[in-house]
Amino acid sequence: xxxxxxxxxxxxxxxxxxxxxxxxxxxxxxxxxxxxxxxxxxxxxxxxxxxxxxxxxxxxxxxxxxxxxxxxxxxxxxxxxxxxxxxxxxxxxxxxxxxxxxxxxxxxxxxxxxxxxxxxxxxxxxxxxxxxxxxxxxxxxxxxxxxxxxxxxxxxxxxxxxxxxxxxxxxxxxxxxxxxxxxxxxxxxxxxxxxxxxxxxxxxxxxxxxxxxxxxxxxxxxxxxxxxxxxxxxxxxxxxxxxxxxxxxxxxxxxxxxxxxxxxxxxxxxxxxxxxxxxxxxxxxxxxxxxxxxxxxxxxxxxxxxxxxxxxxxxxxxxxxxxxxxxxxxxxxxxxxxxxxxxxxxxxxxxxx
Amino acid sequence: xxxxxxxxxxxxxxxxxxxxxxxxxxxxxxxxxxxxxxxxxxxxxxxxxxxxxxxxxxxxxxxxxxxxxxxxxxxxxxxxxxxxxxxxxxxxxxxxxxxxxxxxxxxxxxxxxxxxxxxxxxxxxxxxxxxxxxxxxxxxxxxxxxxxxxxxxxxxxxxxxxxxxxxxxxxxxxxxxxxxxxxxxxxxxxxxxxxxxxxxxxxxxxxxxxxxxxxxxxxxxxxxxxxxxxxxxxxxxxxxxxxxxxxxxx
Amino acid sequence: xxxxxxxxxxxxxxxxxxxxxxxxxxxxxxxxxxxxxxxxxxxxxxxxxxxxxxxxxxxxxxxxxxxxxxxxxxxxxxxxxxxxxxxxxxxxxxxxxxxxxxxxxxxxxxxxxxxxxxxxxxxxxxxxxxxxxxxxxxxxxxxxxxxxxxxxxxxxxxxxxxxxxxxxxxxxxxxxxxxxxxxx
Amino acid sequence: xxxxxxxxxxxxxxxxxxxxxxxxxxxxxxxxxxxxxxxxxxxxxxxxxxxxxxxxxxxxxxxxxxxxxxxxxx
Numbered sequence: 073x074x075x076x077x078x079x080x081x082x083x084x085x086x087x088x089x090x091x092x093x094x095x096x097x098x099x100x101x102x103x104x105x106x107x108x109x110x111x112x113x114x115x116x117x118x119x120x121x122x123x124x125x126x127x128x129x130x131x132x133x134x135x136x137x138x139x140x141x142x143x144x145x146x147x148x149x150x151x152x153x154x155x156x157x158x159x160x161x162x163x164x165x166x167x168x169x170x171x172x173x174x175x176x177x178x179x180x181x182x183x184x185x186x187x188x189x190x191x192x193x194x195x196x197x198x199x200x201x202x203x204x205x206x207x208x209x210x211x212x213x214x215x216x217x218x219x220x221x222x223x224x225x226x227x228x229x230x231x232x233x234x235x236x237x238x239x240x241x242x243x244x245x246x247x248x249x250x251x252x253x254x255x256x257x258x259x260x261x262x263x264x265x266x267x268x269x270x271x272x273x274x275x276x277x278x279x280x281x282x283x284x285x286x287x288x289x290x291x292x293x294x295x296x297x298x299x300x301x302x303x304x305x306x307x308x309x310x311x312x313x314x315x316x317x318x319x320x321x322x323x324x325x326x327x328x329x330x331x332x333x334x335x336x337x338x339x340x341x342x343x344x345x346x347x348x349x350x351x352x353x354x355x356x357x358x359x360x361x362x363x364x365x366x367x368x369x370x371x372x373x374x375x376x377x378x379x380x381x382x383x384x385x386x387x388x389x390x391x392x393x394x395x396x397x398x399x400x401x402x403x404x405x406x407x408x409x410x411x412x413x414x415x416x417x418x419x420x421x422x423x424x425x
Numbered sequence: 426x427x428x429x430x431x432x433x434x435x436x437x438x439x440x441x442x443x444x445x446x447x448x449x450x451x452x453x454x455x456x457x458x459x460x461x462x463x464x465x466x467x468x469x470x471x472x473x474x475x476x477x478x479x480x481x482x483x484x485x486x487x488x489x490x491x492x493x494x495x496x497x498x499x500x501x502x503x504x505x506x507x508x509x510x511x512x513x514x515x516x517x518x519x520x521x522x523x524x525x526x527x528x529x530x531x532x533x534x535x536x537x538x539x540x541x542x543x544x545x546x547x548x549x550x551x552x553x554x555x556x557x558x559x560x561x562x563x564x565x566x567x568x569x570x571x572x573x574x575x576x577x578x579x580x581x582x583x584x585x586x587x588x589x590x591x592x593x594x595x596x597x598x599x600x601x602x603x604x605x606x607x608x609x610x611x612x613x614x615x616x617x618x619x620x621x622x623x624x625x626x627x628x629x630x631x632x633x634x635x636x637x638x639x640x641x642x643x644x645x646x647x648x649x650x651x652x653x654x655x656x657x658x659x660x661x662x663x664x665x666x667x668x669x670x671x672x673x674x675x
Numbered sequence: 676x677x678x679x680x681x682x683x684x685x686x687x688x689x690x691x692x693x694x695x696x697x698x699x700x701x702x703x704x705x706x707x708x709x710x711x712x713x714x715x716x717x718x719x720x721x722x723x724x725x726x727x728x729x730x731x732x733x734x735x736x737x738x739x740x741x742x743x744x745x746x747x748x749x750x751x752x753x754x755x756x757x758x759x760x761x762x763x764x765x766x767x768x769x770x771x772x773x774x775x776x777x778x779x780x781x782x783x784x785x786x787x788x789x790x791x792x793x794x795x796x797x798x799x800x801x802x803x804x805x806x807x808x809x810x811x812x813x814x815x816x817x818x819x820x821x822x823x824x825x826x827x828x829x830x831x832x833x834x835x836x837x838x839x840x841x842x843x844x845x846x847x848x849x850x851x852x853x854x855x856x857x858x859x
Numbered sequence: 860x861x862x863x864x865x866x867x868x869x870x871x872x873x874x875x876x877x878x879x880x881x882x883x884x885x886x887x888x889x890x891x892x893x894x895x896x897x898x899x900x901x902x903x904x905x906x907x908x909x910x911x912x913x914x915x916x917x918x919x920x921x922x923x924x925x926x927x928x929x930x931x932x933x
Contacts, residue, residue, distance in 0.1 A: 076831075127529060130533065133497035137506075248713075270505060278487055278489055281492060410737070430930060431927070432928040433928070434925075442923070444923060451923025455922075607921055640875075
């Protein structure tokens with residue numbers, strides 16, 4: 073397929089339809105409005121259904137119902153809206169309902185601002201819902217990757233029967249880039265719908281989606297099953313990251329999404345001045361990649377995000393050296409420039425060594 | 426020779442319901458099962474359970490079922506019915522679930538004319554959490570959060586859901602019934618069957634409010650509680666059909 | 676860093692600055708170049724300046740946004756002029772819509788082209804062509820893409836049903852180019 | 860033989876007496892001599908009163924636990 077120019081939000085919606093998504097329920101919020109707009113226009117053309125819900129809360133609970141009915145279903149929102157969806161995401165986790173949630177981050181807290189941000193790293197990876205759980209979180213760094221990751225997300229969601237979040241900063245949604253839409257997601261084993269989905273139970277059998285385990289021992293047993301079986305499998309099979317100019321690196325940035333692109337410019341500029349520096353770019357934020365942080369040649373890790381350092385503890389844990397992790401970021405909808413990172417590195421590390 | 430005049434309907438499991446003695450939930454559960462059985466939909470039904478006493482619905486019915494977040498059953502049922510337009514889809518909700526935390530969901534599902542059926546149990550109190558004031562608690566009625574009786578100057582007034590939903594164009598059928606007497610139980614069954622039949626015909630949103638009792642949290646015996654339904658609840662929540670698209674069409 | 680064009684198109688709503696950026700981006704893609712297009716979005720889009728940032732490059736693009744270091748600035752109204760002129764890199768080009776901007780650029784380290792786009796558009800009989808006229812000047816001077824690629828991109832951005840508008844757009848591109856050439 | 864046989868599955872009965880109140884003939888009563896596993900005295904109709912049953916089904920309509928079966932003896 074030839075490349076086409078698409079705005080990130082529209083590319084995400086298109087990728088979802090190509091991945092078999094036929095149901096979308098959402099609520100307007102900037103900067104993701106082109107996602108529901110695209111679905112409202114295109115889903116009916118492929119026999120799908122778009123519902124503009126009365127709230128984000130209702131939207132995620134419609135997703136809960138459609139996902140429980142075995143459909144490929146998606147919702148999208150931005151930061152305050154994702155906060156509202158957290159309850160429903162927790163229900164999808166407990167009920168083991170596959171669905172894809174796109175989070176197009178803007179500055180917070182509260183109503184915050186509508187400009188791009190990454191200040192929902194913790195909301196996504198630590199969960200804003202209650203209870204012990206994880207959901208896979210994919211963080212694309214380009215419109216192309218947003219397309220590819222949305223397609224993968226539907227496979228991951230169905231395979232492990234879990235909500236999957238595609239976490240983007242608002243810029244990914246707003247920018248246009250050339251994309252190829254023919255990415256074939258990795259085929260994964262899917263549990264048969266007859267074993268769990270509403271409306272698919274074989275005659276004489278009943279499929280139920282249970283959320284309340286009044287029996288505490290059983291509730292614990294289920295939690296342990298998630299943590300002993302489901303989550304280790306996801307950690308093993310689904311973790312992704314990119315290493316950029318890391319072969320001989322002595323210093324490394326750690327960054328994802330748009331910030332990682334900005335930092336790539338800084339890496340190239342610093343390399344041109346002779347500094348051996350690279351970038352580790354986690355593509356999944358949960359599971360967080362551990363392997364690249366086993367690199368003992370790295371003297372300092374420099375975390376770069378559009379927030380106040382939400383990923384720092386993950387990097388500290390992964391590299392095991394709290395004192396060697398530095399942070400520079402902008403917040404509240406401000407986008408850092410490559411120059412800011414170059415200056416930060418020169419100030420903190422003295423430039424080329 | 427002998428013929429069975431009445432026995433427990435198919436659609437209900439053999440699991441003993443956890444409801445308190447004399448609770449109306451059991452009566453309404455049975456009526457739902459009877460109607461669905463008579464309509465030949467036992468193998469074709471999906472029921473959405475609320476948060477509240479009826480949360481264990483999946484144990485009591487043989488239908489596919491899902492436990493919904495508090496108040497969100499109409500949203501979840503929307504998702505299900507959109508995927509399975511030919512299945513019979515029901516939500517079963519109490520007054521805290523439907524008329525308090527889930528007000529937005531029920532109004533908008535009704536306004537969209539979602540083609541499922543909601544059975545709304547109005548007993549004027551939060552049962553499962555132990556007798557707190559509900560949006561439908563009557564003025565002057567005591568609860569654990571209105572211990573001197575509901576004072577409308579402080580707690581506001583109760584909500585009459587049927588009347589409110591009847592202002593919308595989306596619903597195809599809205600009726601309020603009660604289960605305080607055998608005659609009213611017969612009427613309740615008729616209303617549920619009518620709603621489900623209209624769902625089968627894909628007419629639109631169908632809604633049956635059942636005025637029921639909560640003997641335990643009302644502090645009354647089961648029979649006295651039914652008298653309270655008759656003497657106090659029904660005068661405030663008048664029974665009747667509030668919307669019938671088939672009648673309007675005539 | 677190879678051949679990388681960092682282009683800012685700015686003006687107010689209705690001047691076609693967003694689509695000007697998209698046409699450049701699409702044309703770049705059709706020529707096999709790396710491209711990105713980022714709008715300034717939000718309240719700024721309603722009143723005040725609207726602008727978009729375009730990169731057309733021979734190598735993979737890292738940051739799709741840039742605050743300074745602009746190689747080509749197209750400014751269509753006074754607020755954009757005031758905002759973007761200081762951000763242009765030394766040696767860069769500034770295309771000023773002189774029909775409505777009376778100010779002159781007070782820098783001697785940049786190339787400046789004053790194009791009376793509204794006037795030329797009026798001569799062509801279609802006020803909407805002013806962004807295409809500016810684009811004609813831009814590609815003539817800065818050689819970001821071929822002007823034929825812009826016309827191919829035109830169909831991609833606006834749809835094949837707009838094919839009847841190709842001749843007039845071709846003319847507008849040529850007029851812009853011609854005017855800019857005279858200024859060199 | 861009585862015209863109807865009404866069977867109460869006493870094991871499941873919660874003794875709420877809605878059937879007692881509903882019976883137009885007043886023939887249903889809690890069986891005070893019996894106690895089921897849940898601690899309730901189950902409802903029932905004494906054998907000698909069964910022939911008074913008119914098969915009106917009021918009891919089954921009010922029973923929240925679906926424990927009553929009615930058979931018509933022809």
